[in-house]
Amino acid sequence: MNAIPLEEYVNDPSEYRRSILDGDSFLPESASWRFRAREMEPYMPSQAPGSPWFTVKKPLDCTADQTAAAQLLANRAEGGAPLRLSPCDLYPYLRGRTLWLIGDSNTRSLFRAAQCFLLDLWEDQRVCAPSTDPNLVRQLDALPLKPGTPKCIHLAGGGRVCMVHVVQGWALANNTQVAGGGVLPLLYSNFSSPHDIVVVNFGNWHGPRAEPKSQEYVLAYKQALRLLGSFYLATVETRPHLIFHESASTHPYHPASRACVDYPDPAAVGGGSFNKAAQEVLRDYGVPVVGDAAAFTAPAPWGHPGARAQGGRDGVEQGDCMHFCSPGVTELLLWTLWQAFNKGVAGIAPLPPDVGATEWGCSEMRYY
DSSP states (O other), X not given: OOOOOOEEEOOOGGXXXXXXXTOOOOOTTSOOEEEOSTTEEEEOOOXXXXXXXXXXXXSOBOOHHHHHHHHHHHHTSGGGHHHHOOHHHHGGGTTTSEEEEEESHHHHHHHHHHHHHTGGGEEEEEEEOSOSOHHHHHHHHOOSSSOOOOEEEEETTSOEEXXXXXXXXXXXXXXXXXXXXXXXXXXHHHTOOTTOEEEEOOOGGGSOSSSSOXXXXXXXXXXXXXXXXXXXXXXXXXXXXXXXEOOOOOOOEETTTTEEOOOSSTTOOTTHHHHHHHHHHHHHHTOOEEOOHHHHHTTOGGGSOBTTSEEEETTEEOOBOSSOOBTTHHHHHHHHHHHHHHTTGGGOOOXXXXXXXXXXXXXXXXXX
């Protein structure tokens, strides 16, 4: 089927109605990139010519078989350690600070997984803007290509988890199209504290999903990584703990079986070219790269929405083999973050008891 572009600017406040778990911030004073279709949201997996659009039901629910397969996958990792992770294991690293998750739609899925995992610690089950200053929130929302839609959950006892939707690395630093010169300098100057943890990922929007990536895309991606690395070197001594989280694997779609499948060549794992580039480039700048995302996602072509996400181009059906359903593989990536925190990556450690609980005001988000 031919792709139908569902994204467009909406200026009529009467159309700002959307029933969704964690929709975009309600900012009627200024038009942002809004979506007309109820319960649907478009994704564009890359800027490459010929990329398909996907319309994906919210949330990306796993089938019972997909969830069971994810549990089996987790059971094989370090004797089933991911299945034993509890919110109380993660909480000491979150108390008194903000965990910032910055990235594309897969990072947004990781934020949703954190919402569910930390449900018992999530205060009042309200979603809040990252600041009570609406002008600052608008600046963090007004990003190139896609709105930042920043949002946070507050945890009992002080602490929060926040997400900013940043689809390409170019927006992070040294970018005049973003207030403050980039998402990270804007965040560091107005939203975060030196105690915070910033987890960054970008990749899917930097090239086509097929592997291996051409040299043209890899070189451009490395330039974006170097921008991040240079900013990190200039701020590492006084700013939040920053780590780069490697990209989840994508897989080919097989139209005949209407399923996502393994790559014929095991060496050509989706996301592998960019993950390798991230390891190579960011190592030179001292930016910690948290691995293991591919370890969980590469052997899990069954973990995508697949044919349930309708899309295509020029009459050729294309299922979604980039996002992961939930509860499933995405939830396992919380364990990879906890592992990094527990190992002290980037100097991360629980804050000492004499650091008081941070209290943030909550400008509650509205959804449409």
